[in-house]
Amino acid sequence: AIVVAFILLRAGLNIEASIFKTRGGLISRMAFIPGLSEMLVASSFAFFLFKLPWFWSFLFGCSVAPLSPLAIIYSLVKLRESGYGEDKGISSVLLMMYALDNITLVTLFGVFFTITFDVKIADKKTIGIIFMQTFFAICGSIGVGFVMGVFITFFPHRYDPYCGVWRTVLLTCSGFGTVLLTHILKIDGAGYLCTIVMAFTASVGWKALGTPNYSNPVNMVFAMVWHVLQPTALGLIGAEVNIFELENHTVKAALLVIPFCMMQTRFVMAFLTTSMAGFNLKERLFMSLLALTKGTPQAALAPMAMDLAHGRNQAHFAKHLLHVCVLEVLVTLPLGPLIATFTGPLLLTKHEVNRGSDETYLPQHESWDEEPPPIGRPRYRSVVSRINTDNEFMLYTGRRHTDSFV
Template sequence: MLLLQGGGYGVEKGVPTLLMAAGSFDDILAITGFNTCLGMAFSTGSTVFNVFRGVLEVVIGVATGCLLGFFIQYFPSSDQAQLVWKRAFLVLGLSVLAVFSSVYFGFPGSGGLCTLVMAFLAGLGWTSKKAEVERIIAVAWDIFQPLLFGLIGAEVSVASLRPETVGLCVATLGIAVLIRILTTFLMVCFAGFNIKEKIFISFAWLPKATVQAAIGSVALDTARSHGEKQLEEYGMDVLTVAFLAILITAPIGSLLIGLLGPKLLQKAEHQNEDEEVQGETSIQV
């Protein structure tokens, strides 16, 4: 998506920006919903309490994220040396602290939400300087991303997967993806996009990987901590769905975005003019 944005595809109508912003909001809903359901499944308290507990996690995550986001907007101050490195270190350090602290205090769903809100508000305050911080964090992501996906792959034993479980998981994914595509198309019908842009936005929502890799094994780990065999089987089913979602939707979705983007999205006029100028310059040389 960033490559399409850099190439000028769909930028005039804000398609890449819309998808990335909506994706962040979707991650918030997914993490919150997952932790709410996880608490209801493993808790011995009342269902009403667990539902309100999920809402409380959202409030705590947003409030803490706003507080930390406004804090790192102004600290360290802009006149300090190595400002970009200090900001990048604070974002990474506070994000890790938020995730581990939320688990320690019994509100695991608030940690991920806190990091999203914090980084969003910090970026608003840093304006043009945030690109330099983003490059440093991107390097850290390149280092730790293989570990994230490697851990979930190591948890899944292909030999132990039951055919009926795999078939049911694939069918569930297929139904969910179909509903997701149709719902996305309906939601953008009144947003001022043409039919090609609507089709692209619908299929751009297909790939799912990062959140699934991050929370896929949580249910299994929680079940193991309870020491119940039946709960461990349910946790393995959740992990299998996450594993198959990454394995199936991520490569297909990335391929569709790369192929459909240049064909369905309109390229910005200034981008075309820049390419024409570069072409004329190369011919003259």
């Protein structure tokens, strides 16, 4: 849970708010259409090939379809820092797509997980209530995440000498607490969404107050900690993979389904959703290839179904799900970093990042000739000093200073 919370927090901090104005429709299409299409195809194959019941088939589809932000976020952030594709915001689009795809399919997994293993569910009304509860949980998590992000934006005050430390501590503790609490309440998807909305809101607020991403101490701390957490998280995923439990007929079926059905479906749908969005063929190919990376959700969701299936005489259903997830982790987990590292510089255009032109570095009423305010105290301490400053400015320049109170 700690690793998942950290991934979501770093992803939220690296999302550009301006991308929603120009790429909002593209993000929605890439987040929902390829993932849901792959989920339906995988569910159909589970029903016809593995002879699973329909609810188990949908549980199967929701387990194998989610993307893995853990496997790709570091590579995307490095491409973004190097300027590859930043003229069109490709890294921000992919980060948001990964987050929304993961949240959507994990939330659907929770719904079908409840329907499959809750013996009290016997009619359509109860199933409808579960879907309504899930919808309200998602809406509530967005609202709570927004409120928490606004709070962290203004508290502590931006001129506090330990502002960076307190922001890091508050954001980290809030993210970890949210993910753990929602995990206890069995609404993990809502916790993921709340965490990423909180980090995104705080990042936008800090930029509006004059702290751009490239000089934000919170981003720097998260980048350093990630070098320790990344190998740890990938090692935990590897510990969940047991290749000695695989069965021959399951392996053959999975090797047929994974590359030729599920991956092909997601690649084709991702390529189609990027059409007429202002990208050239190379950029569309890069974005579609990066939509194939799995790993973290499969290693976490499959054991959950296996544990409950043992106590309900449904272990033979869960074995198919677990074996396919294990093979999918082995096949697709290395794809994302390899594709981003080797094909990113080849397929994407490098855009020189001019950090000095960041409009959020200085408030709009300040000029570049002025000396920035000292760290730890406000520019003007009182109304009297403000009046004296205005008089001196008018004496030497012949015009009144137009600064407003900050």
